[in-house]
Amino acid sequence: MTGANSKDLICLNRDCPDYRKRNTGNIIKKGFNAKGNQMFKCKTCGVRFPETKGTVFYNRHLKEDQIILICKLLVEKNGIRAIERIMGIHRDTVSKVVEDLARHAREVTDFLIRNVGLTKIQVDEMWSFVKKKQKNLAEGDGDDDRQGDCWIYIAKKTDTKLHLAHSTGKRVQATADEPMKTVRKRGKIPTKDKKATFASDGNRSVHQCHPGEL
Numbered sequence: 001m002t003g004a005n006s007k008d009l010i011c012l013n014r015d016c017p018d019y020r021k022r023n024t025g026n027i028i029k030k031g032f033n034a035k036g037n038q039m040f041k042c043k044t045c046g047v048r049f050p051e052t053k054g055t056v057f058y059n060r061h062l063k064e065d066q067i068i069l070i071c072k073l074l075v076e077k078n079g080i081r082a083i084e085r086i087m088g089i090h091r092d093t094v095s096k097v098v099e100d101l102a103r104h105a106r107e108v109t110d111f112l113i114r115n116v117g118l119t120k121i122q123v124d125e126m127w128s129f130v131k132k133k134q135k136n137l138a139e140g141d142g143d144d145d146r147q148g149d150c151w152i153y154i155a156k157k158t159d160t161k162l163h164l165a166h167s168t169g170k171r172v173q174a175t176a177d178e179p180m181k182t183v184r185k186r187g188k189i190p191t192k193d194k195k196a197t198f199a200s201d202g203n204r205s206v207h208q209c210h211p212g213e214l
């Protein structure tokens with residue numbers, strides 16, 4: 001990370017009156033830490049933090065270019081074990097980076113995708129599995145979200161193909177309902193004249209949670 005401007009940063013101390021507030025002039029530069037990273041200070045609460053605070057680079061033993069390489073390998077569809085072999089980094093460490101990336105991606109999506117005009121929404125489902133297929137589960141393996149068949153439900157705008165929401169899990173009503181709830185949260189409330197219409201391939205659980213219109 002290089003050259004963060006104090007005007008672009010916000011205080012992430014939840015107890016601070018200026019928590020997440022922008023352009024209040026409360027953030028100033030305040031020396032460097034042991035790693036040589038620029039430190040900043042919130043004048044309101046006095047908390048010091050490096051410029052990486054609140055990012056995927058914060059508080060990790062990995063170097064910045066290693067984290068960037070993990071991102072690139074993920075985008076190229078490499079699995080966690082493949083990344084472990086390529087980079088010589090333990091899979092648990094890679095998993096933690098992936099979880100953090102997912103959390104950031106969710107926050108960014110929540111921030112950017114809101115008040116979307118809802119017209120036609122296409123709902124698709126996709127089958128996959130975790131560890132092994134359902135039919136190969138042994139007795140005593142259990143039947144939860146961590147193994148066996150897994151379904152991915154995706155809701156997107158038909159006209160622009162904007163990915164509005166998705167969920168993963170067993171093929172149960174709750175998994176099918178989840179993206180619908182997110183669509184409601186991210187979309188504009190439909191009016192009498194502007195209704196949202198859902199289209200799916202006829203899966204019963206998808207129909208049950210969105211009976212055609214919002």
Ligand SMILES: [Zn+2]
Nearest residue numbers: 011016042045
């Ligand atoms: Zn503060």
